[in-house]
Amino acid sequence: KITNCDNKIQDLKQQLQRTKERINVVQLEIERLKNEVERYNKMKEDFTKLTHQKSLIEKDIKALEDMLREKQTELEKAQKARKIIEELKAEIDKIPLLEEYSKQKNIQEQLKKDKEVLQKILDRVITLSSTISSLEDRYREYEAKQIELRGLREQRKNFEGSKQNLTRVQAQLKTYETDKSSVIKELEEELTKCSQILNQQITSENLYELETILSKKKKELEELKNQLKNQIQNYTQSIGKLQQKIKDLEDNLSKISEAEVCPLCGRELTPEHRENLQKEFNEEKRRIEAEIEDLKGKFNEAEKRIKETERELQKILKIDPARMLKLVKKLADIEEKIKEEMDEIEELKRKVSELKRIDHEIKQLEERLDELKEDHKKYEVAKSELTQYATKEQIEEKLQPIETQLQEILKKLEELEAKLGYKPTEPEKELQDLREKRRIYDQNLPIAEKIEELKQDISSSQEKISQLKLEMETIKAEIEKLAYDEEQHKKAEDELNKTREEENNLKQKVSELETGIKLIGKQKLELQKELEELSEKEKEKTRIDRFIQILNKIRQTYSKDGAQKVIRARARPLLERFTRESFERFNLEYSDVKIDDDYNIAVAGPQGIRSIDQISGGERVALAIALRLAIARLLAGKVEALILDEPTTHLDEERRKELVSIMNSFFREGGRIIPQ
Structure with missing residues (x-):
C-alpha cells in the first residue's frame, strides 16, 4: 500500500505540471479575447447612442405630424362652427x-x-x-268592553297553567307512590334477610339497635374462631410429638432386634426379654397411632367449624345497617312529599274551576267586541284622518x-x-328646442374663435418637421460608417466566457491535485505508523499464545472431569447420608435419597425411584432444604439457624401450613428460623 501511495503521488505531480502549463496558455488567450471584447463594447456603446438618438427624432417627427393633422382637422371644425353661430343668432334672442x-x-x-x-x-x-x-x-x-276584557285577562294570568300543573302534580304523586312501594319492598327484603342471618326479628322499630347487635354477634364469632385456631395449633403440636415418639419407638425396635444389651435397663437381652420389649413397644406404637387418628379427627372437625364461623362472619359483614337506615329515611321523605302533593292538588283544582269561569266571561266579551270592531275601526280611522286636515x-x-x-x-x-x-x-x-339651439351656439362659439391661432400652429409644426428630417439623415450616415456587427460581438463574448470557464476548471483541477497529493502523503504516514503497530502486536500475540497453552493445561486439570470429579466422588457418600437424614425428618412417604456422581438427585418410595421432576412442589421444597442442610453440615458441622428466602412461593395454603409445621418440628430442639 505504501509503494502504491508513492506511485500515485508521482503520477499526480506530473498531472499538476501539465495543468499549470495549460493554464499559462489559456491566460494568454483570455487577454487577447478581452481586448477584442472591449473594442466591440465601445462600438456597441456608440451604436446604441446613435440608435437611441435616431429613435427619439423619429418619435418627435411622428408626434409633430400627428399634431399637424389634428390642427388641420380643428381648423376645418372652427370654420364650420363660425357658419353655425351666424345661422342661430336670431333664434337665441327669443x-x-x-x-x-x-x-x-x-x-x-x-x-x-x-x-x-x-x-x-x-x-x-x-x-x-x-x-x-x-x-x-x-x-x-x-x-269600555276592552277595559273590562283586559281586567279579566289580568285575573286569568293568576290561574294560567293550573290544568298543566294539576296533571303534572298528579303524575308526580303516582311516581312518589311507586317509589314508596319500591322502598317498602326493598326495606322488607333487607329486614327479612338480616333477621334470618341473626336468628332474631329485626324491624324498623329496633333498626337503630342493629349496630350493637351486629357488633356483639361478630365479637362472639371472632372469639369462637380464635378458640378453634388455638385448638388446631394444640392438635398440630400434639400430633408432631406423638409422631416423634413413634419414630423413637421404631428406632428402639430396630436397635433391639440387633442389640445384645437392653437399651432401657442395661441387662443382657434374652430372646424372651426381647420379645416382651418388642410386644410392649408395638402396643405403645398402636396406642399412639390411635391417639394420632383421634387428634386428626378433632383437627378436621375444628377446621370445619372455623370455615362455618368464617361463613357466618362473611354474612354479617354483608349486612349494611346504614343502607337500611337510609331506606327508612327515604321512605319518610317520600311520605312527606306525598302529603305536600295532595295539598297542592286541592289548591290546583280550585284554580282550575276559577279559570273556567273567567274563560266563559272572556268569550262573551270577545263576541260583543267582534260585533263592534268594524264600527270602532271606522271611527278611529275617520278621527285619525280628520286630525291630518x-x-x-x-x-x-x-x-x-x-x-x-x-x-x-x-x-x-x-x-x-x-x-x-x-x-x-x-x-x-x-x-x-331653443335651449338645444343655444347649447349648439355656445358649443361652437369658442371653436370659431380659435381659427387664427390654429393657422399659426400649423405653420410652426411644418418648419420643425423639416429640421428634424435633416438631423435624421446625418445620424443614419454615422451608423452606417460605424459598421457594428452584434453577432460578431456575441461570438467574441461567448468565446471569452468559455476560455475563462476552462481557466477556472484548470485551477480547480490544480487545487484537487494538490489536495490529493497531501491526502495520499498523509495516508502514507498513517500506513507506516500502522505497520509499526502491527509489528508490535505480532510480538504480543506470540507471548499470549504461549500463556493460553499454560492456562488450558490448568483448566483441564481443575475441570469438571478433573480435580472437581475427584472431590465430588469423595464427598458424595457423606452428602447422600446427610441429605437422607434431613429428608426423613419431613415425614414424607419416601424411604431413601440417591445422589449420583454428577449430583443428580432421586428419591425412593412406594412407587420406586423417582427423579426430582416427578415429585410435587412441596416435596421438591423439602428435598431442596434437606440438600442445603446436608451441604451446610458437610462444610460447617451442626446447623443452628436456617434463613429461608421466600420458601412458600408457588405453594398453596395447605402446603404452606405443612412447611411451617415441618420446620417447627425439625428445629424444636433449639434451632431458629429467620423467614423473609
Missing part, C-alpha cells in the same frame, strides 16, 4: 321671453292643482265629520288668495303673447 311665458304658465297650472286639492280636502272633512258623529256611541261601548274655515280661507293669483297670471300671459307675436301652444317643448 329665449328670455319664452322662459318667462313658460314660468307663468307653470305657476298657473300649479295654482289650479292647489285649488283642486283644497276643494277635495274640504269635501273629505265634511264627510269625516258626519261619520264620527254617527259612530261615537258604539265607539265608547267598544272602549285643517278645519273647514281654514281651508276656505286658503282658497280665496289662490283665486286672486290666477287672475293676475292670466293678464301677464296675454302681454307676453303680444311681444312674441303668437300664442305658444307648447311653450315647454318650444323652449327646449
Whole structure:
C-alpha cells in the first residue's frame, strides 16, 4: 500500500505540471479575447447612442405630424362652427321671453292643482265629520268592553297553567307512590334477610339497635374462631410429638432386634426379654397411632367449624345497617312529599274551576267586541284622518288668495303673447328646442374663435418637421460608417466566457491535485505508523499464545472431569447420608435419597425411584432444604439457624401450613428460623 501511495503521488505531480502549463496558455488567450471584447463594447456603446438618438427624432417627427393633422382637422371644425353661430343668432334672442311665458304658465297650472286639492280636502272633512258623529256611541261601548276584557285577562294570568300543573302534580304523586312501594319492598327484603342471618326479628322499630347487635354477634364469632385456631395449633403440636415418639419407638425396635444389651435397663437381652420389649413397644406404637387418628379427627372437625364461623362472619359483614337506615329515611321523605302533593292538588283544582269561569266571561266579551270592531275601526280611522286636515274655515280661507293669483297670471300671459307675436301652444317643448339651439351656439362659439391661432400652429409644426428630417439623415450616415456587427460581438463574448470557464476548471483541477497529493502523503504516514503497530502486536500475540497453552493445561486439570470429579466422588457418600437424614425428618412417604456422581438427585418410595421432576412442589421444597442442610453440615458441622428466602412461593395454603409445621418440628430442639 505504501509503494502504491508513492506511485500515485508521482503520477499526480506530473498531472499538476501539465495543468499549470495549460493554464499559462489559456491566460494568454483570455487577454487577447478581452481586448477584442472591449473594442466591440465601445462600438456597441456608440451604436446604441446613435440608435437611441435616431429613435427619439423619429418619435418627435411622428408626434409633430400627428399634431399637424389634428390642427388641420380643428381648423376645418372652427370654420364650420363660425357658419353655425351666424345661422342661430336670431333664434337665441327669443329665449328670455319664452322662459318667462313658460314660468307663468307653470305657476298657473300649479295654482289650479292647489285649488283642486283644497276643494277635495274640504269635501273629505265634511264627510269625516258626519261619520264620527254617527259612530261615537258604539265607539265608547267598544272602549269600555276592552277595559273590562283586559281586567279579566289580568285575573286569568293568576290561574294560567293550573290544568298543566294539576296533571303534572298528579303524575308526580303516582311516581312518589311507586317509589314508596319500591322502598317498602326493598326495606322488607333487607329486614327479612338480616333477621334470618341473626336468628332474631329485626324491624324498623329496633333498626337503630342493629349496630350493637351486629357488633356483639361478630365479637362472639371472632372469639369462637380464635378458640378453634388455638385448638388446631394444640392438635398440630400434639400430633408432631406423638409422631416423634413413634419414630423413637421404631428406632428402639430396630436397635433391639440387633442389640445384645437392653437399651432401657442395661441387662443382657434374652430372646424372651426381647420379645416382651418388642410386644410392649408395638402396643405403645398402636396406642399412639390411635391417639394420632383421634387428634386428626378433632383437627378436621375444628377446621370445619372455623370455615362455618368464617361463613357466618362473611354474612354479617354483608349486612349494611346504614343502607337500611337510609331506606327508612327515604321512605319518610317520600311520605312527606306525598302529603305536600295532595295539598297542592286541592289548591290546583280550585284554580282550575276559577279559570273556567273567567274563560266563559272572556268569550262573551270577545263576541260583543267582534260585533263592534268594524264600527270602532271606522271611527278611529275617520278621527285619525280628520286630525291630518285643517278645519273647514281654514281651508276656505286658503282658497280665496289662490283665486286672486290666477287672475293676475292670466293678464301677464296675454302681454307676453303680444311681444312674441303668437300664442305658444307648447311653450315647454318650444323652449327646449331653443335651449338645444343655444347649447349648439355656445358649443361652437369658442371653436370659431380659435381659427387664427390654429393657422399659426400649423405653420410652426411644418418648419420643425423639416429640421428634424435633416438631423435624421446625418445620424443614419454615422451608423452606417460605424459598421457594428452584434453577432460578431456575441461570438467574441461567448468565446471569452468559455476560455475563462476552462481557466477556472484548470485551477480547480490544480487545487484537487494538490489536495490529493497531501491526502495520499498523509495516508502514507498513517500506513507506516500502522505497520509499526502491527509489528508490535505480532510480538504480543506470540507471548499470549504461549500463556493460553499454560492456562488450558490448568483448566483441564481443575475441570469438571478433573480435580472437581475427584472431590465430588469423595464427598458424595457423606452428602447422600446427610441429605437422607434431613429428608426423613419431613415425614414424607419416601424411604431413601440417591445422589449420583454428577449430583443428580432421586428419591425412593412406594412407587420406586423417582427423579426430582416427578415429585410435587412441596416435596421438591423439602428435598431442596434437606440438600442445603446436608451441604451446610458437610462444610460447617451442626446447623443452628436456617434463613429461608421466600420458601412458600408457588405453594398453596395447605402446603404452606405443612412447611411451617415441618420446620417447627425439625428445629424444636433449639434451632431458629429467620423467614423473609
